[in-house]
């Protein structure tokens with residue numbers, strides 16, 4: 001899109017939508033005229049704070065992969081469009097983690113930085129979440145930490161980062177500003193973490209597992225009315241399975257199931273004992289238990305699936321299509337036990353939207 | 369399609385496919401000529417036994433919802449196209465259950481009855497599987513047995529069936545022949561069943577659960593080269609989750625999880641204890657254990673998912689697309705633990721195929 005100017009039709013459609021859903025904002029006609037004139041003159045236009053907030057909330061509402069959309073209206077918007085330096089961005093991300101983390105009572109929040117302008121791409125955060133654990137490659141080819149971040153870890157090292165090499169070491173932020181990648185540390189005091197323990201098995205604590213409290217996606221573009229905000233980190237709270245059935249469980253992530261199954265005394269030589277399924281349930285019990293103990297907001301997949309059904313009904317009653325991607329909405333644990341499993345969805349792409357604009361290279365067919 | 373005659377193009381494409389994949393059958397050209405001439409003359413044509421067997425196997429290969437396709441070449445074909453009376457069909461279904469059941473060492477098998485002819489629809493089995501448990505409606509609105517079959521049970525009663533009212537009572541077959549629905553009993557001695565027990569919990573046997581050994585779908589049309597075989601029951605063996613994570617677990621089927629969780633001593637008042645997920649794993653352990661004890665073929669979802677990955681590779685190496693439907697291929701239990709979860713698939717519709725030609729009425733959006 002660089003140098004091309006904002007798409008007039010996309011701008012007009014968004015402004016119309018904003019006025020249609022916000023009758024208090026009055027008729028959209030004069031605003032459409034102004035916006036189009038501004039685009040014709042400058043290739044660009046500027047959202048009002050009201051438009052920005054509405055756009056961000058609707059982008060969430062349109063996220064077909066997100067099961068957590070019932071509360072889309074409650075998203076808090078931090079308008080930081082004037083911030084465009086690495087230091088400014090990091091400071092605001094730190095503040096984002098603090099206010100969104102809210103000492104454990106997590107608040108869905110988005111911080112919006114400067115948008116791309118014709119010929120002037122905005123800054124970008126390369127980390128896919130504000131908090132990510134490093135994956136340290138070992139001489140034998142194995143990885144200590146989170147293997148999914150091994151490449152990002154390599155890049156941080158190449159830029160001068162000196163890791164201590166731990167399993168749960170928070171990566172610095174890598175921020176592209178004007179063609180240069182800058183490295184900035186996230187101060188420890190805003191990285192809220194939860195040590196994982198189990199309500200019945202004291203040995204669980206010895207596994208030394210932990211996870212962070214705030215999942216804040218930082219590499220998706222927020223698209224509103226033809227504008228692109230490439231740096232707009234947003235967070236909800238975790239659903240337990242994201243940690244218990246993916247991050248700590250996947251064979252190419254922390255891969256803890258064989259260890260847990262052995263500690264549970266299960267026969268891991270035979271698939272039919274369902275040792276993996278068993279260990280998976282215990283790990284998820286531990287994750288939910290630990291976040292509750294720590295006073296950090298987290299939902300289980302049964303509750304969140306029920307909420308999503310409520311959301312679907314509400315959207316239907318509002319006369320809207322609710323786009324949803326079955327393979328992302330159905331939880332990775334006990335899919336058929338949740339009501340979201342037993343139906344199909346429309347999966348249309350609507351805007352405003354969150355989008356992956358610089359797709360990470362992945363093997364064909366990979367679900368990323 | 370009634371009265372319209374067979375689609376020439378579909379016939380030609382199939383004959384070409386048959387000859388392309390079976391070089392030993394020689395050039396397809398003369399056969400294509402003969403088939404098209406026959407269609408022009410009579411509106412119909414007849415498959416050779418070789419074409420029928422190939423067509424049935426490829427219909428399996430093309431079943432995008434089926435995880436069990438690695439062994440598609442080994443499907444046994446019972447050619448009973450000359451059979452078209454209710455008695456004849458039932459006798460052959462009984463024989464099907466006997467040879468496919470094979471005293472527990474289950475053999476994937478299909479029995480093909482007469483096809484539809486222009487203006488002369490063939491017989492049809494209304495039961496969706498050869499063996500189905502009745503769902504007896506009670507005065508208070510509840511159902512004893514399998515609720516999914518309540519409607520079929522009503523119909524059987526209306527036709528004079530006198531049930532004993534048990535939880536696992538095998539339904540008679542309802543067969544439509546020339547506009548009349550006929551009722552026929554499946555003799556007990558071919559209904560192989562497995563009582564469900566648990567390797568560690570003796571009380572599990574007291575739940576009185578059981579399931580049948582041979583899953584034989586009987587209401588899908590086999591479509592080959594423009595012809596439609598509406599009565600062509602086929603079976604594989606069960607994957608444990610079909611019984612343990614759906615038939616006995618779903619809240620609108622046998623709904624056993626609350627009972628099992630209570631017997632396990634779990635707190636069922638709180639979703640976050642994951643009592644459902646826990647009970648689900650134990651039920652699936654019990655199902656796999658019981659079938660093994662009874663000497664009845666059954667696979668677990670880990671093994672079957674790995675086999676499916678092998679199948680995908682083989683199909684790719686053969687230069688073929690392998691159509692697959694993510695939401696059916698990924699098992700309903702511990703989805704993310706199986707390799708089939710972590711990728712996407714092409715979901716094209718290829719023929720030959722198995723198809724639901726008389727869709728059962730279902731609420732919009734239902735996954736049926």
Ligand code: HEM
Pocket residue numbers: 056059060063065066067068069071075108109110220234235236237238239242299304328354368
């Ligand atoms: C409030 C609590 C929330 C919960 C429980 C929740 C839950 C989830 C879950 C479970 C996923 C799938 C993640 C995965 O499988 O990797 C997801 C994806 C997603 N969510 Fe939410 N979410 C919440 C809030 C939000 C908010 C506030 C936004 C944006 C404003 C959002 C936007 C998205 C998007 C864009 C995706 C897809 C990410 C991708 O494509 O990688 N969610 N959400």
Ligand code: HEM
Pocket residue numbers: 424427428431433434435436437439443476477478588602603604605606607610667672696722736
């Ligand atoms: C050999 C062992 C087999 C296994 C383990 C297996 C496994 C499965 C499973 C788990 C499903 C999904 C069922 C559901 O969720 O309701 C399925 C569906 C299906 N399978 Fe197989 N299968 C096997 C053999 C066969 C055979 C022999 C055929 C045909 C010749 C076949 C054709 C199909 C079809 C058409 C469906 C979709 C059914 C529908 O749309 O309702 N399968 N299979």
